[in-house]
Amino acid sequence: MTGIPSHNEVAYSPDTVERLQRAFAMVANGHAVAVLPEEVLLTLLRESRERGHPAERVVVALKEAWRATARPPDVTVEAWDAVYRDALTRALAGHFRDVLP
Numbered sequence: 001m002t003g004i005p006s007h008n009e010v011a012y013s014p015d016t017v018e019r020l021q022r023a024f025a026m027v028a029n030g031h032a033v034a035v036l037p038e039e040v041l042l043t044l045l046r047e048s049r050e051r052g053h054p055a056e057r058v059v060v061a062l063k064e065a066w067r068a069t070a071r072p073p074d075v076t077v078e079a080w081d082a083v084y085r086d087a088l089t090r091a092l093a094g095h096f097r098d099v100l101p
Contacts, residue, residue, distance in 0.1 A: 011057055016047050020065035027083050028072050036087040045094045055095050062087050 023040040048058055062084065071080040 011051070011053060012044070012047055012061055016043055017061070017065065019043060020061060021068055024066050024069040024083070024087075028069050028075070028080075030072070035083065036090075038090075041087065041091050041094060044091060048095065055092060058091050058095055059088065062091060 019040050020036075023036045027034065027036065044058060044061060047053075066084040066087070071077070
């Protein structure tokens with residue numbers, strides 16, 4: 001896992017960026033989860049709301065965390081792409097409807 005060299009270092013707290021990267025790494029390493037945990041996505045959405053970020057910022061954060069995580073050799077490109085698309089779909093759905101407590 002590598003750091004995310006992006007604008008997200010100022011857009012999101014280091015803890016949130018690290019949690020995203022760890023979550024993708026957990027999925028990549030087969031830690032009994034096939035999708036990003038809901039709590040990680042809610043943390044991203046909560047911080048986005050607090051900082052007034054648009055949906056595009058959520059997309060960039062997810063994409064960069066996903067790209068920073070190496071695709072496991074035994075996972076097809078299509079399956080790895082599906083992990084990102086699932087996280088993106090769920091995060092955007094949450095962004096555009098009020099899912100936060």
